[in-house]
Amino acid sequence: ISVGNLFLGAILPGLLLSCLYFAYILVVSSLKPHWAPSLSDDVGPDSTVGLLLMLLKGFLPPVFLITLVLGSIFAGWATPTEAAGVGGFGSLVLALVNGKLKWDVVRDVCERTALTTGMIFFIFMGATAFSYVFRSLGGEDIIIELIEHLGLEAWGLLFVLMGTIFVLGFFFDWIEITLIVLPVFTPIVELMDFGSHVEGRDIVYWFAILVAVNLQTSFLTPPFGFALFYLKGVSPNSVKIQNIYRGIIPFVALQVMGLVACMIWPEITLWLPKLVLD
Structure with missing residues (x-):
């Protein structure tokens, strides 16, 4: 399948999640201003020119980099x-x-890249070995037989798969879920039939984006949500991890809403790839 189509299919769901976050924050901060107090005057730029310069330096470069990478794929x-x-x-x-292009920086980046790449490839090796043994022992056939024994229709099966991935997100990183679970689920997904809701050739793309949206919850769900620890690392000591755990609940609910929306209206994920292809 086309990786470029997957990237295109993820754009609108990503924007949908962003809009849900924005709307929630706007409503809550309007109803309870003390939850989102304004910054003091001594924080940030003190003029419009300073604000524009900060925006130019801090926002545009990452956007330029993202556009450069994804644009080269889309084109x-x-x-x-x-x-x-x-x-x-x-x-x-x-x-x-x-x-900042100095030798020390380049060397540090190369070392970090090598460590990260080594870690990811060891996960690839472990996941590949697991999948190979799992299939060799007939695990894939057992799961398919179990699903058939349950007698679930395509929608019921989809909810079971999405629920399984959501629960796994509490305990596993998205990489492990992707590399271990998807090879098991893919043969099942290819047998699904959603009638006129999603055409057969589009089911894999649709399911892949649903999984990607679902995996966003793994960054926020304790006990192993990586975003929680990132946030705790930059927060003052007065902010406890328990406060962060309670604070993520509405955002996890918003992510589930976004997932359900993509399931009900598949065009959210399929419209843009079809538009570009046509």
């Missing part, structure tokens, strides 16, 4: 692997413009 100029090189080149250009 067909580069494969995802080649686009990684495009992103690396763009990062070097930004570092050069900011005057």
Whole structure:
């Protein structure tokens, strides 16, 4: 399947989630202003020009980099692997413009990249070995027989798969879920029939985006939500992890709402790829 179509299919669901977050924050901060107090006058730029310069320096470079990487894929100029090189080149250009392209920085980036790549490839190896043994022992056939024994229709099966991924997000990282669970679920998904709701050739794309939206909850759900620990690391000592756990509940609910919306209206995920292809 086309990776470019998957990227295109993820744009509208991502914007949908962003709009849900924005609407929730806007409503809550309007009803309870003390939950979102204004910054003091000594924080941030003190003029419109300063604000524009901060925006120019802090917001546009990442947007430029994202556009460079995804744009090269959408335009067909580069494969995802080649686009990684495009992103690396763009990062070097930004570092050069900011005057931070120094040997110590480059060496540190290379070391971190090697460590991260090594970790991910070890996960690939473990997941591949697991999937191979699982299939060799007939695990895939057992799961398919179990699903058939349950007698679930396509929609019931979809809810079971989405619920399983949601629960796994509490305990596993998205990489493990993707590499271990998806090879097991894919043969099942290919047998689904949603009638006129989703055409057969689009089911895999639709399901992949549903999984991607579902996996967003894994970043926020305790005890292993990585975003929770990132937030705790930059928060003052007065902010307890229990406060953060309680604070993420509405956002997890919003993510589930976004997931349900993509399930009910598949065009949210399929409209943009079809538009570009046509």
